[in-house]
Amino acid sequence: MTASGAVVLDDIEARPGSTTSLLRTLIGLYLRPLGGCITPAALVRLAGDLGIPAARARTAITRLKQRGLLVVAPDGALELNPAALPMLERGDRRIFAVRTMASGDEWMLVSATIPESRRDLRHQLRRRLQFLGAGAVSAGLWILPGHLEDEVEQLLAELEARAFATLFRTTDPKPADPLPIAAARWWDLAALRAEHERFQASLGDLDETEPFAAYVRLIDSWRLLPYIDPGLPRSLLPDDWPGERSVQEFTRLSSDLAPAALAHARSAVG
Known part of the structure; x- marks a missing residue:
C-alpha cells in the first residue's frame, strides 16, 4: 500500500514453480492475446494442462484476485485489472528484450532519503530497486544501468516516493576499489x-x-x-x-x- 492507500501491483509475487507463480505467468502471457478476459472454468482447464489440480488452481485464482491482478466482470468472467497493464508491459520488456550493458554505457545513481516515520516505504523502495537490478552502493544509494531510468521513475511514482529521491547519470563511476571489485560488493x-x-x-x-x-x-x-x-x-x-x-x-x-x-x-x- 502507498500513503494514499492504493495497492501497488508487484512484478515479483511468488517464487518460480509455485502454483500462484505459474498462474500469474499464464495470465500475463495469454489474457491479452485472448481478448483480456477468460472464464474461471477455462483458466482452471489451462492450469490443468500445466499439471495443476483444479482445487489448487481455484485457490491461486482467488489469491491473484486479492492481489489485484484479476477482477471479476459482471458476467462472472475474469478480466485483467487495467491497473496491472503497466506492470505486464514492463514485464514484456524485461523478459523478452534482455539488455546487456557495454563498457562506457551510462549508469544511474538513485539517492533516497526516506523519513524515519516511513520505514515501510524505505523497505518497499529497497526491495523494488533490487528487483530492478540495482546494486547497493551504501545505505540510501543505489546504482543501476542508465537505460532503466524510465522504470526507476515509474517505480518512484508508484510508491509515491519521488519527492525523496534524486537521480544522477554517469559514465565513469570511481569507487576506491577497482570497478570489478566494487561491483562484486554492490551486487x-x-x-x-x-x-x-x-x-x-x-x-x-x-x-x-x-x-x-x-x-x-x-x-x-x-x-x-x-x-x-x-x-x-x-x-x-x-x-x-x-x-x-x-x-x-x-x-x-x-x-x-x-x-x-x-x-x-x-x-x-x-
Missing part, C-alpha cells in the same frame, strides 16, 4: 549465479513435446532473472559467468515453443 554475484544455475537446471525438466506446458514453465522459470540481473558489462563479471548461456538457451527455447503454445491456449479457450 550479490553469488546469488545471481545461483539463479542462473537454477534456471539452467530447470530446462532439463521441460518436455518439448508438450509445448504449452513447456513454454509457460520456461517463462515462469526465467522471468525473475531479467529483473534481478542488471546485465553488467562483461568486463565487470567473472570469466565463467553463466548469464550469456542463460540468455541463449531462453531465446532458443522461447522461439521454438511460443507459436504452438499460443495456438494451444486459443484452442483450449475456444
Whole structure:
C-alpha cells in the first residue's frame, strides 16, 4: 500500500514453480492475446494442462484476485485489472528484450532519503530497486544501468516516493576499489549465479513435446532473472559467468515453443 492507500501491483509475487507463480505467468502471457478476459472454468482447464489440480488452481485464482491482478466482470468472467497493464508491459520488456550493458554505457545513481516515520516505504523502495537490478552502493544509494531510468521513475511514482529521491547519470563511476571489485560488493554475484544455475537446471525438466506446458514453465522459470540481473558489462563479471548461456538457451527455447503454445491456449479457450 502507498500513503494514499492504493495497492501497488508487484512484478515479483511468488517464487518460480509455485502454483500462484505459474498462474500469474499464464495470465500475463495469454489474457491479452485472448481478448483480456477468460472464464474461471477455462483458466482452471489451462492450469490443468500445466499439471495443476483444479482445487489448487481455484485457490491461486482467488489469491491473484486479492492481489489485484484479476477482477471479476459482471458476467462472472475474469478480466485483467487495467491497473496491472503497466506492470505486464514492463514485464514484456524485461523478459523478452534482455539488455546487456557495454563498457562506457551510462549508469544511474538513485539517492533516497526516506523519513524515519516511513520505514515501510524505505523497505518497499529497497526491495523494488533490487528487483530492478540495482546494486547497493551504501545505505540510501543505489546504482543501476542508465537505460532503466524510465522504470526507476515509474517505480518512484508508484510508491509515491519521488519527492525523496534524486537521480544522477554517469559514465565513469570511481569507487576506491577497482570497478570489478566494487561491483562484486554492490551486487550479490553469488546469488545471481545461483539463479542462473537454477534456471539452467530447470530446462532439463521441460518436455518439448508438450509445448504449452513447456513454454509457460520456461517463462515462469526465467522471468525473475531479467529483473534481478542488471546485465553488467562483461568486463565487470567473472570469466565463467553463466548469464550469456542463460540468455541463449531462453531465446532458443522461447522461439521454438511460443507459436504452438499460443495456438494451444486459443484452442483450449475456444
